[in-house]
Amino acid sequence: MNVRADFPLLVNNPGLHYLDSAATSQKPRVVLDALRDFYETANANPHRGAYALSVRATECYHEARVRIARFLGVRDSDCLIFTRGTTEGLNLVAGSWGMANVTSRDEIVVTAMDHHANFVPWQVLATRKGAKFRVCELTPDGRIDLDFLAGLLSARTKIVAFSHVSNALGTINPVPEIVRLVREKTEALLVCDGAQSAPHFSVSFDSLGVDFYAFSGHKMLGPMGIGGLIGRREILEEMPPYQTGGDMIEFVYDDRTTWNVLPHKFEAGTPNAANAVGLAAAAEYLDAIGMDRVIAHERALMAAAQKRLAAVEGIHIYGPAVEQRSGVVSFTLADVHPHDLATILDGEGVCIRAGHHCAQPLMRRLDVPATARASFYVYNDESDIEALVAGIRKAKEIFGYVPA
Amino acid sequence: MPSSKTSAELGALYQEMILDHYRRPRNKGTLENPDASVEMKNPLCGDEIGLQVEFDGENVSDVKFSGRGCSISQASASMMTQLVKGRSAGEIDALRKRFRELMLGESSAADEPELGSLRALSGVARFPARVKCALLAWNALESALAQRQL
16 A cells, blocks of 8 residues: 555655544544535535525535444434534533432443543542442453453443543454353443544444444545544434534524424533544545455554564563464563654654553553553555664664663 | 654663662662652553652751652652762752753753752753653642641
8 A cells, every 4th residue: 555645744744753643633634624624615514595696505414424424324314413523422421311310329330441531520420429330450462351341230230431442552352252241141331432443443333233433534635623423313312412602502492492403402512513524534545455454464564563563672561462463563672661662763764652652541451651652544554664673673772772 | 744853862761870860870779757748640641650748947857758750750759869868958959950951951961060950851941841750840840848847
């Protein structure tokens, strides 16, 4: 796959080795063009004006929703709510469904590998409601411990939230098995954090078996500030609004208000139409490549990186085997702190993430304060791995390798 | 943007003395009866420091630090504890301000004899993303001194 030429930032920086796509992806020209095109040809407030331009904006926004719904395999596109991103999608479920349904007799289950965005909202909800907050432990190689999960589940379990793919380790979690376990033993709401799956392989919400799936546009080649929450219609219909204001109402009286239909009930205020259009262009672009090719490309790179890194004395790689991971390699180098490693790599034009990856509970369990993380996407190639390995050797030189 | 950092700049950042303090930190541990105790975190990167101070009148008689972090934050903490022992709150405040100037790239501070070994950290000024690492211990110390004044 050779698509680097489609990404202006990468074209403008030939020496740049961008290995931080799990944090945010670069944007192809077609996405930037779609944004500009919306503002130049269709910009008006959707759902408002009776004039043709507003109608055009409304159509663009609607078409974007339908396009993205198709990309994520949800037939009923009104069940795709646009949000700022995964974080807002998960907060929407916790704030709306959670506040309306969770009681002090209930339990909420998350996993130790969850991103803070799929951890803290549930912890706060549990605290507010006096419910029990339970954390599912992991296997030593960084997968969800399904036996442990089975032991946590009971009739009291009200919500189970988990990540489709771990942002810190790249672990791809077995959704069908998790769904089966949860459905067998509980009536719980099943919430899936899809921030790291939607960008990397084909996802079909309708066959996933979960109740909610949240994702971020900026990690899948789309603009920042747009993402979505997909939910099952019968649940969304029953839920109270999350935010209130314009666009989400049907009738407003002095003493009461009725709500608009889906998806508008959950989209208060002027919608982020331009970014929705940009995200639809990203979905189009990814579909043109083919999601099977995307994951195959990342797998090949990750396997190559893993092999090269494992050959460097002092490197420790976290997480399960390559076949069970998405395009993420999380590692440490002897006693070199990941921040120092990232600074030295930056000197070589290599961008990696160093830190706790917004997953402090996981880092505590791995017993490291931080790891270095290289993550791959469509525009990466072997030269990025070369540069990464060369930078790591340089770090060893500067620090003087001290075996543990 | 590919950063334009040269090997020389990286070399200046990771001087032998910094790596030595990183691997063999001085005054690392906890005090039995501290007069002031501060915990500080850098939530962005997860670095954390615990700082404990004992006073003898106006002067810092003993100080120890704990926690973990990168070489810059650990070396800065280690060197700082060596430098401030036996000094008054006023003197320490002046040092802190001078060190901050050093981190902000003020060249005159690089020749400041008062800063002692901390001058080895002058290379950090060329790496804006790392300045916060070098200042973490000093921010903790400032807070410990303020506790003392309460």
